[in-house]
Amino acid sequence: MANTAMPAFRPQTARTKVSKSFTRIVACFCFWPVLVSAKSKPDEPIVEIKCLVPEEKVVQVSQKLDLDSKTPLTRVVCFFDTGSLSLFQHEPKVILRSRYDSSNKTDTTVKVRGAKVQGNDVECEFDKVMGKERGLSCSVTDTTQEKTQIKKANAGKGVKKIFSKQQKVTLEGTFGKVDWQRLRPYGPVKGIQVWKKIKLPGGPDLTVECWKLPARSRKPARVLFEVSAKVPLAEEEKVSKEIGELVGLSDSESDQESETKTRIVLEHFRSETPQ
Numbered sequence: 001m002a003n004t005a006m007p008a009f010r011p012q013t014a015r016t017k018v019s020k021s022f023t024r025i026v027a028c029f030c031f032w033p034v035l036v037s038a039k040s041k042p043d044e045p046i047v048e049i050k051c052l053v054p055e056e057k058v059v060q061v062s063q064k065l066d067l068d069s070k071t072p073l074t075r076v077v078c079f080f081d082t083g084s085l086s087l088f089q090h091e092p093k094v095i096l097r098s099r100y101d102s103s104n105k106t107d108t109t110v111k112v113r114g115a116k117v118q119g120n121d122v123e124c125e126f127d128k129v130m131g132k133e134r135g136l137s138c139s140v141t142d143t144t145q146e147k148t149q150i151k152k153a154n155a156g157k158g159v160k161k162i163f164s165k166q167q168k169v170t171l172e173g174t175f176g177k178v179d180w181q182r183l184r185p186y187g188p189v190k191g192i193q194v195w196k197k198i199k200l201p202g203g204p205d206l207t208v209e210c211w212k213l214p215a216r217s218r219k220p221a222r223v224l225f226e227v228s229a230k231v232p233l234a235e236e237e238k239v240s241k242e243i244g245e246l247v248g249l250s251d252s253e254s255d256q257e258s259e260t261k262t263r264i265v266l267e268h269f270r271s272e273t274p275q
Contacts, residue, residue, distance in 0.1 A: 045233040047126035047134055051243050052261070053225040058210075061227065061247055065198050065208060072195045072210075074102040078154040078188035079266055087175060088266055094175050095262055096183070098150045098162055101194070106147050110167040111139040112174050119173070121166055128236060129260055130244065140170045154188040186269040189213065203242045204229045211261060213268050222268065224261050 053061050062068070080096040081087045087094040092114030100106040116124065117138035128134040142164040153162045160180040163171070172178060189211055198206040211224040227247060231239045 045126060046230055047128050047233050047236050048137075048228055048230045049128045049130070049236065049240050049243060050226055050228040050260070051130040051247055051249070053227060053247050054249075055223050055225070057248060058223065058225045061225070064246060065195075065206070067195055067198075067208065070195055070198070072193040075192040075194050076100055076154070076188050076190050077192060077211075077265075078150075079186040079262065079269075080153070080159050080183045081186060081266060082179075082182045083184060083271060085266055085270065088263070090175055092174065094171060096159075096163070096171070098145075098153060098188075100147045100150055104147070105143070106145050106150055107141050107143045108145050108150070108162050108164075108167065109139050109141045110163065110171050111137060112170065113137050115174065117170060117174065119166065119170055122170065125230070126233060126236075128240065130240065130249070134236065140164075140167045142167060154185050156185050159183045159185070186266050189265060200229070200242060200246060204231050204235070204239055206243075209261075211265070213265065216268065219268055222264075224264060226261060 076099065078098045080098075087096065092112050095109070095111040095113065097109045097111065098106075099108075113127065114135055115138070116136060117140075119140070121140050122138055123141070124136060124138040126134045127137045144164075145162045149158065150162055153159045160168075160183075168178075191212060193210040195208040196205075198208055200206050207228050209224075209226045209228075211226075213222040213224065215221040227243055229239055229243065
């Protein structure tokens with residue numbers, strides 16, 4: 001009977017094992033940047049889609065999102081501008097804002113809408129208000145301000161102190177020289193309710209805000225209820241449609257509600273005395 005030749009068994013030496021392990025490690029490091037890039041796409045443009053919900057539909061949308069079962073953050077927001085709104089009416093628009101909330105986080109922001117801004121700590125994304133074309137928005141945010149100082153600025157004292165050097169550079173680089181003594185608070189708006197990471201079935205996480213503007217001379221109280229989402233630019237059309245369906249707005253209704261909270265708040269707190 002013929003002998004069947006068996007393949008020789010060659011045990012791996014320590015050098016062979018190390019060599020193969022080294023090859024695997026090198027391969028992982030070579031492909032790691034590709035894998036990270038494919039997953040995160042850090043340079044992909046972002047758009048924030050915003051929709052103001054008509055007051056008669058607020059209850060319905062709140063029920064759809066089951067907001068009663070969720071605990072909102074409570075926030076105080078104030079804007080700053082001259083009596084004639086020269087910052088907001090400038091081209092591009094410039095917005096100064098302060099915020100603090102029930103988690104004891106604070107921030108101040110200088111935002112420029114309608115132009116690309118360069119500089120340290122500048123973050124840019126697109127803004128899309130339902131019913132309007134999207135626009136570029138760049139901002140510099142500082143999170144180191146103390147709440148006590150922000151409260152003083154909200155009362156009209158020391159507004160300049162709550163904005164950082166870089167924020168002032170961005171402001172004056174866009175608008176020009178600013179007379180800080182002419183800036184006045186628009187607000188503050190207190191008791192703003194903010195719900196974050198509200199899941200839209202089959203869609204992105206939503207942020208929901210409810211602002212209650214107090215009644216003023218010749219201006220009735222008003223509720224601003226906004227639904228928004230930040231998504232990659234490629235998803236703008238899809239998510240806009242999903243938010244529209246959630247809110248139950250037709251195209252014509254979206255056009256009627258196509259305004260920003262900022263403009264509404266500024267006009268609401270604007271003095272009726274010519275300045």
